[in-house]
Amino acid sequence: MQLPQAQLAVLEAASADDAQSVDALAAATDLPPETVTGALFALEEEGLVAVSEHVEESITLTEEGETYEADGLPEVRLYEAALDAGADDTPAQMGQVIGASGLEGPQVDIALSNYARKGYGAIDSGELTADSDADPDSDPEAAALLAIAPAEGDDGVSADDLELDDEVVDQLERRDLLERQESTTRSATLTDAGVTELMAGVETAETVGQLTPDLLTSGDWRDAEFAEYNVEADAEERHGGRMHVLRRTAERVKEVLVGMGFQEMDGPHVDADFWINDCLFMPQDHPARTHWDRFALEKPSHIDDLPDDLVERVERAHREGVGEDGEGYHSPWDEDFARALALRGHTTSLSTRHLSGHQIGEIEPPARFFSVEKAYRNDTLDSTHLLEFFQIEGWVMADELSVRDLMGTFEEFYAQFGITDIEFKPHYNPYTEPSFELFGTHPTTGELIEIGNSGIFREEMLEPLGVEADVMAWGLALERLAMLVTGAEDIRDLHGSLADLEFLRNAEVIY
Incomplete structure (x- = not known):
């Protein structure tokens, strides 16, 4: 049996006893992870390896989310300023409270849009009231930001490790305060057929992965054996521009x-x-x-x-x-x-x-x-x-x-x-x-x-x-x-x- 060099290297590095991740196989073969992934798909199609996938969701705070985790949510800051202005007894002028809160620019609109939604008070005709029974310390969105931030690393926090309400996470995502990313980890094990072929001996097939000017001018492309490409392999998601709704x-x-x-x-x-x-x-x-x-x-x-x-x-x-x-x-x-x-x-x-x-x-x-x-x-x-x-x-x-x-x-x-x-x-x-x-x-x-x-x-x-x-x-x-x-x-x-x-x-x- 003949296989392209990359596929043969991955097949020889794989084990029939333990599932090995793409990263482990890449380290063992000194090949890029994307090359290993392509080789695994090709070997799986030949029935020589079995590929398993595990999807894990990670959560990271955006730059805005990190700011609010450190300084407090805009609506909480507005509520605290309203209490200081006595809005829990008599309505206070909205502009006065906003000025005292230190909020500026888009944060003002964000605070106003979430203030009544969370039950901190009401806004009517330029005046603002505060509900004295509201408890900003138990704000679920602020608590979620706090839970994500301390353990945050380069790859974010695993969603499985966070005990957060799905609606709260969805709301923070809509507010662009956090990002959710899914990563797929692939692992492979040799099948019985793969073990059999290795024992019988597998040779390297000379294949061409890219059509070059030299191949065209020399005419060697006529006799070359080109590597197959898996057009169904995962690709990075790209969002093109479109006209706003x-x-x-x-x-x-x-x-x-x-x-x-x-x-x-x-x-x-x-x-x-x-x-x-x-x-x-x-x-x-x-x-x-x-x-x-x-x-x-x-x-x-x-x-x-x-x-x-x-x-x-x-x-x-x-x-x-x-x-x-x-x-x-x-x-x-x-x-x-x-x-x-x-x-x-x-x-x-x-x-x-x-x-x-x-x-x-x-x-x-x-x-x-x-x-x-x-x-x-x-x-x-x-x-x-x-x-x-x-x-x-x-x-x-x-x-x-x-x-x-x-x-x-x-x-x-x-x-x-x-x-x-x-x-x-x-x-x-x-x-x-x-x-x-x-x-x-x-x-x-x-x-x-x-x-x-x-x-x-x-x-x-x-x-x-x-x-x-x-x-x-x-x-x-x-x-x-x-x-x-x-x-x-x-x-x-x-x-x-x-x-x-x-x-x-x-x-x-x-x-």
């Missing part, structure tokens, strides 16, 4: 709306409160316009250029109303407040800029416009809310529009994503009448989640903008649409510091 959902949304006859619009992320709220007939003393719900700019703090005639008409609508029966709000209206700059809380500021004719010029009905852009709100973080998110803005300008037209538009739009069970609920908006919210059924949990807000723009909004036709409009949540089509149960799995990379690698968007 939200970007793919956004591109699909754009394709659908363009196919429905819409044009895309854009505009500034930072804008004056005038365009964001005042043009929407949103009273200046509305709670949503306070500093708790918006991100104001410090420098520059105000816009210089606003159309004077439009400012005058909008102010008159706020103070006096529109039409014979209009009354307005009879509430304070300050032009300096209208000029204040902030990150837009919704992309409807793009609609007011376009409808007024100040963005691309006067628009005549019928017209359809949309955008898929980012908005920013000081919301409480949870499974369906983030501080920044993408909004699908849209409006249609035409004569004699009705709620039936609006509902039909939504049914047509969502049907393109396989969603046919949209539900509607009457709602109040300062800028639309009638108004309603949209809800969709989550494919995994079966729960109804809000996916958008809509209505017919009120006369008090349209008249100052110089629009004489009807306008139906909406703001839909891109992330929540992505949740419906991918089955994601938490918006934070899609993007942010806690994004689930494994989910993002495999999630598909319905086309």
Whole structure:
């Protein structure tokens, strides 16, 4: 019997009595472990050796996990700072507590997102409370980090040696605080056939492992015997780049709306409160316009250029109303407040800029416009809310529009994503009448989640903008649409510091 030199060396080093690992055989034959592995697979196929495999999982802390093991989890540090601020008795200002905690950058978002989840307290309207009964010393995630860190070596800690709850380990992995790696240890023993062949004598077969220029130019490749390759051997896992699931959902949304006859619009992320709220007939003393719900700019703090005639008409609508029966709000209206700059809380500021004719010029009905852009709100973080998110803005300008037209538009739009069970609920908006919210059924949990807000723009909004036709409009949540089509149960799995990379690698968007 003839065998390639590497296979013969491994066969002669193997034992019929004791299983020997790949590393042991590599040391005995002075061959690389990968060469030994390939030889073993080939010998196993010939029935000369028996190969056994043992898979072991090891756990190591990431750099971020090591930091939290040493300094404490962000949510624990936030809780301790809240106690120091007396938040267990009376609510404390969130910014004050964050400053006292020493948290910075992404750690702030991480602390806020896990604070309520773990029962340390509640966050509401910029204020923070602390539950005096909470016990950070028994935090299972902190305990898990502590259990992994002391014994951690180059190869990590064996998962079999750790008595940890699987859910806790999964949560730490989602937070990118630990990494789990699987290693396969292979061992081999000689079979009876292998022993027999060795006793009968095995010779070295001269084989070529690589086609070289010399073999080609000399013509020796015609007579050479090439080594066989096992194309089914294990290979290192590689993750190629791909478009993010939200970007793919956004591109699909754009394709659908363009196919429905819409044009895309854009505009500034930072804008004056005038365009964001005042043009929407949103009273200046509305709670949503306070500093708790918006991100104001410090420098520059105000816009210089606003159309004077439009400012005058909008102010008159706020103070006096529109039409014979209009009354307005009879509430304070300050032009300096209208000029204040902030990150837009919704992309409807793009609609007011376009409808007024100040963005691309006067628009005549019928017209359809949309955008898929980012908005920013000081919301409480949870499974369906983030501080920044993408909004699908849209409006249609035409004569004699009705709620039936609006509902039909939504049914047509969502049907393109396989969603046919949209539900509607009457709602109040300062800028639309009638108004309603949209809800969709989550494919995994079966729960109804809000996916958008809509209505017919009120006369008090349209008249100052110089629009004489009807306008139906909406703001839909891109992330929540992505949740419906991918089955994601938490918006934070899609993007942010806690994004689930494994989910993002495999999630598909319905086309």
